[in-house]
Amino acid sequence: MCGIVGLFIKDRKLEPDLGAMLVTMLEVMSDRGPDSAGFAVYGEGRPDRLKLSLRAPAGTDFDALAAALRAAVGNDIGHVVRDTHVIIDIPAGTEAAVRAALAAGHPGIAVVGAGTRMEIFKEVGLPGDVARRFALSTMTGSHGIGHTRMATESAVTTNGAHPFSTGPDQCLVHNGSLSNHNAVRRVLIREGLRFETQNDSEVAAGFLTHRLAKGEALGDALTSTLDTLDGFFTFVVGTESGFGVLRDPIACKPAVMAETESYVAFGSEYRALADLPGIANARVFEPEPATVYFWERAA
Structure with missing residues (x-):
């Protein structure tokens, strides 16, 4: 139910x-x-941009995460933090590189959704x-x-x-x-x-x-x-x-x-x-x- x-x-x-x-x-x-x-x-969304909805363990330094992604794939990355989730805004053509950087350097972070306009949030409680x-x-x-x-x-x-x-x-x-x-x-x-x-x-x-x-x-x-x-x-x-x-x-x-x-x-x-x-x-x-x-x- x-x-x-x-x-x-x-x-x-x-x-x-x-x-x-x-x-x-x-x-x-x-x-x-x-x-x-x-x-x-x-x-709102733009056809040349992509939003990745990420879920991370409590206490994650999201500013440091965003900085690490910028260092790996380029500076044109924005982020908005909401509790245990962060929405990463990236150029549409960089999704594969961002996912690879996350998998290599941040294995505890889950990508729960991706899209031009969609943002996903979910938690226990x-x-x-x-x-x-x-x-x-x-x-x-x-x-x-x-x-x-x-x-x-x-x-x-x-x-x-x-x-x-x-x-x-x-x-x-x-x-x-x-x-x-x-x-x-x-x-x-x-x-x-x-x-x-x-x-x-x-x-x-x-x-x-x-x-x-x-x-x-x-x-x-x-x-x-x-x-x-x-x-x-x-x-x-x-x-x-x-x-x-x-x-x-x-x-x-x-x-x-x-x-x-x-x-x-x-x-x-x-x-x-x-x-x-x-x-x-x-x-x-x-x-x-x-x-x-x-x-x-x-x-």
Whole structure:
């Protein structure tokens, strides 16, 4: 039993409020997932730049880390520290060199996401505490997804926390359980994908990454999961330009959505949406089983 939330802003005047709205939604889901929490926010980005979301052990000297990366690959590197995470802003063509420098000189630091606009943060603890540690309420953007975890199948660790990202600007949160994820993982590893955890949700993210890399649209890639991934699940997915939702054909996990002229919101329960602005006039509905819902940001 976990809690998942998502918010896609249609009215750009609301983008400064994205983080504050997500905080409210995540905190309400605390009793569905008190062990850990995480979220991805899609903010501003430039096509010639890349953001790497890094997680480090407590007490890491992030200024020294940034200085070491500049010495290794060049001075055109920026960084913003948020608690145990740091967002490294680099020229797009230097990703491989930066990753190599991290692996060689800083093996304790994990890259949890990469993309033009996406930033990912996740930690062990109550969702409200995690949101405050990373100052989620101050973040702006066009869309974001979040997860509160109740670790019923594995240890309570940050590695097990969602979102999972296995491709550029693409991430996933998941409520449910997949029964054939180990078999799918083996197939994807043969296709060249790497996995950092044994979590079934990371396999789902990897499957979508694999299909997107083959040129499929997100809607088609999500539809493909219905034929490949066995189990019960609700997926909420973020990409550089969009936000998608899919439930399995049985749809036994709870899910509710709300749409207004200003936003689209998803929650495991309606109470996650109850404090959103304009909710009284929203179209509130339960997403249909085995049906892809997708909204995309205008260029």
